[in-house]
Amino acid sequence: MLKFLSLILFLSIGSIVYSEPLSTPDVEDIEYPDDEEPSSELITLGKTLFFDHRLSKNKNQSCATCHNPNLGFGEGVAHGFGTMGGKLERNTPHIYNLAWATTFFWDGRSSTLEEQAVGPIEANGEMAMPMPKFLERLRNIKGYKSLIKKAFGDEKIDKERVTSAIAAFERTIIVDNTPFDRYMAGDLSAMTPKAIEGMNLFKGKALCIQCHDGANFTDDSFHNLGIDDKDLGRGKIVKDKTLNGAFKTPGLRNVLMTAPYMHNGQEGTLEDVIKFYNKGGGSGPNKDKLMVPLNLTDQEIFSLVAFLGSLNQKLEIFPPKLPKE
């Protein structure tokens, strides 16, 4: 009976929303700025900037402090701290496969990675460096001159160059060779039977694909899961109360490594996340109509976790040598 009911539920709300098939991302689909693939010199400059802690106000924090490559490019805590020690309002998101993304931040307030990069540099709660100060600090580190010359042909340092370099590096952080991808490419032994069962639940009964679809397991859209913490999310940005409490659907590649979960880091493990969905999400107002009790058994929850685990790929990204002052 329960099975029957959830099938009806699936047919009545699930199947009508269009979702893209799950797949492996294709670098051919990346829309680089002006359609120009970045040079390796530009990527090197961006990577160096990303890891350089001297560029924050107290010289103690880089992008990589919060987006730590060893912690799934996140921080491993619900709310991290800025250069001045203040607590962050939201959980640090991972930055995998953002090369294909069209909207950035939990509330989608930036529409390019270039534009996004200015945010954390200047934000008081993060690196706390107004752009002119940031550029001045860069100019005082002699070693950057040659890096910039290699990337751009001359030594001029400006905002556009800095943000285009950081974004170019971020677009190289790509997860596209996981057990799931090998399975999709025809290696049927790449995923365990449990994970395959989880994939079928993901695409069916558990409704996950209704929002986490396509090659990166995100619809690049905003939904309210009923998390009640007074953060208006997307609603505040677009000034539309139907989107109050809605946040960006995060991509799920390497999700095993990016705990804790959700915009406020309220869920500690993937099992907790799925249990949250299983009860129909949170109890906050304005919840998405897809958030309904799922009646998943413990075994099914376990299968879903196994599937999410098959979206994992270890990336070897090592901190670069920082240029001399």
Next chain:
Amino acid sequence: MNLSNIIIIFLCIVSVGFTQNTNITGTFTFKKRNPGVALLYFDQDKGLKVSNANLDQMNKAFVKPLLVVNPGSEVKFKNSDAVDHNIYASDKKQKVNFDVGLITTGGDTNYKVEWDKGKVVKLRCKIHPKMKSYIASIESEFHKVVPFEKREKELTFEMSSVPENLDSLVIWMPKYKELHVNLKPGESKTFELTRKGKVKGFLSLKRSVAIDEK
């Protein structure tokens, strides 16, 4: 009315009556990705009359990559999708800003295009940042919208029955430099397609000599 006026009027009628048509074949080639859509139109012509312009949304996408309207047209935005949408435009350069608000499933809303002719404005959705389409406000009946498939690097299209007296052609593509070119009956020309000063592809156009369609 004196004789010379009558002769002039007579000549005009005759020449309009005998305007012959030409066909154009064009081929786009791109080095890498294509721009999604292209619009070509003869800007000397003012004959366009769009009466019921509408743009629908399905499967989290606009159903058309580009909608052509007259300046002053009323556009009906429809939502045949299973999810809500919220269409807006924010084009600082061309000074076109609007927000039609939430359009729920099954709903629609009208919007009057009040910008100058020649402007092509990008439409977006506040809920689905991946969605995009364009509205072109032009006056020319003789226009062609060329949609490209993903990954398509070469595409040939045809524009038929273009009056021979029109020869000034505008070629628009998102983020590309707009081209204003001259193409007379019987001519074949190739144009560079550039974006931020870099050549990204070519457009070869071949126009027939006037053909008598009777």
